[in-house]
Amino acid sequence: MSLRGGGxxxxxxxxxxxxxxxxxLVTDGDVLVGGxxxxxxxxxxxxxxxxxxxxxxxxxxxxxxCRLDTWCSVDGNVLVGEDAYxxxxxxxxxxxxxxxxxxxxxxxxxxxxxxxxxxxxxRNPVPTLVFYFIVLSQLLRxxxxxxADDLAExxxxxxxVRDPLLVPRGAEISDDAWRVSTPATVGDDxxxxxxxxxxxxxxxxxxxxxxxxxxxxxxxxxADTVIHGDVTTRGGTVTVEAGARVxxxxxxxxxxxxxxAEIDxxxxxxxxxxLVQETGSDEGETGSDEGETGSDEGETGSDEGETGSDDGESxxxxxxxxxxxxxxxxxxxxxxxxRDAETATETEGETAADSGAEVADEDPDTxxxxxxxxxx
Numbered sequence: 001m002s003l004r005g006g007g008x009x010x011x012x013x014x015x016x017x018x019x020x021x022x023x024x025l026v027t028d029g030d031v032l033v034g035g036x037x038x039x040x041x042x043x044x045x046x047x048x049x050x051x052x053x054x055x056x057x058x059x060x061x062x063x064x065x066c067r068l069d070t071w072c073s074v075d076g077n078v079l080v081g082e083d084a085y086x087x088x089x090x091x092x093x094x095x096x097x098x099x100x101x102x103x104x105x106x107x108x109x110x111x112x113x114x115x116x117x118x119x120x121x122x123r124n125p126v127p128t129l130v131f132y133f134i135v136l137s138q139l140l141r142x143x144x145x146x147x148a149d150d151l152a153e154x155x156x157x158x159x160x161v162r163d164p165l166l167v168p169r170g171a172e173i174s175d176d177a178w179r180v181s182t183p184a185t186v187g188d189d190x191x192x193x194x195x196x197x198x199x200x201x202x203x204x205x206x207x208x209x210x211x212x213x214x215x216x217x218x219x220x221x222x223a224d225t226v227i228h229g230d231v232t233t234r235g236g237t238v239t240v241e242a243g244a245r246v247x248x249x250x251x252x253x254x255x256x257x258x259x260x261a262e263i264d265x266x267x268x269x270x271x272x273x274x275l276v277q278e279t280g281s282d283e284g285e286t287g288s289d290e291g292e293t294g295s296d297e298g299e300t301g302s303d304e305g306e307t308g309s310d311d312g313e314s315x316x317x318x319x320x321x322x323x324x325x326x327x328x329x330x331x332x333x334x335x336x337x338x339r340d341a342e343t344a345t346e347t348e349g350e351t352a353a354d355s356g357a358e359v360a361d362e363d364p365d366t367x368x369x370x371x372x373x374x375x376x
Contacts, residue, residue, distance in 0.1 A: 009034045012180045015163035016187030029162035034169030
């Protein structure tokens with residue numbers, strides 16, 4: 001499969017469960033490597049396909065098929081569980097062992113020899129994906145939809161569909177560093193060796209990376225992931241999720257740290273630095289709303305109390321007015337004794353007002369018998 005130009009691989013994608021064991025990169029799915037890349041690890045996967053001018057500096061073990069495009073070089077052995085396809089001018093410094101058929105191109109060099117249990121055809125083989133595409137298109141053109149479905153199911157290995165390991169064009173993968181010019185994504189439960197350099201990086205959960213992370217854009221460290229190194233980005237945002245641990249410094253444009261994350265080194269941010277607490281925030285907001293409701297009820301009660309006090313003041317004024325009108329005499333010319341009694345009553349009222357006491361209700365009542373007696 002020739003991966004020229006930009007190619008179908010647009011990012012470095014490490015599927016979940018991928019590990020680096022000694023000098024081998026091990027995954028359960030397929031391995032697809034873009035053209036002009038250098039892989040210093042050995043490759044172990046289900047199906048292995050290398051683009052043009054790819055250099056692998058260790059052994060290749062494929063459970064299924066193995067495809068080596070033109071000008072590829074393998075510094076080690078190549079073990080294939082099913083069929084093998086070798087393009088022109090491929091170099092293998094070790095031994096080639098194929099359990100199925102072998103299609104081999106011109107000027108291929110296998111230093112320690114090869115062995116194949118099936119057919120051996122010396123020619124320039126058709127790329128595997130191109131061959132499958134031709135067969136599917138012919139089946140659909142003839143209306144054999146059932147046969148096309150069976151072929152597609154066989155290519156997908158039934159229901160067992162696993163994500164492949166994708167290495168973009170021009171990448172450098174080694175125990176020292178993983179360098180790509182595209183975004184990089186690491187799945188869950190992975191164990192990797194080497195510093196990771198990419199345009200942007202996203203690391204999944206429960207991973208362990210023995211190296212640092214550096215990107216031009218954003219970096220995300222998933223929950224319960226351990227990074228044995230620094231995390232650095234030029235102007236992007238670094239997000240460290242809950243339970244993650246960074247055994248180094250963190251430098252970013254903006255920094256977002258979730259509650260429960262651990263950072264052993266220093267924190268540097270050119271922009272904002274935010275701490276996110278995910279637990280108990282909703283309960284706290286609910287409690288504050290309830291407190292506001294209680295305060296509103298208290299204000300309502302105080303308003304009612306003020307209204308009641310106003311009514312009380314109005315009633316007391318009415319009572320005083322009624323009290324003042326009760327003791328008025330019926331005659332126009334009061335006698336001298338009445339005038340003396342009124343003078344004495346007013347003097348007693350002023351004295352009571354100065355002392356802060358209210359005038360007794362019986363004072364106007366005492367005037368009424370005098371007035372009646374005078375009228376009699």
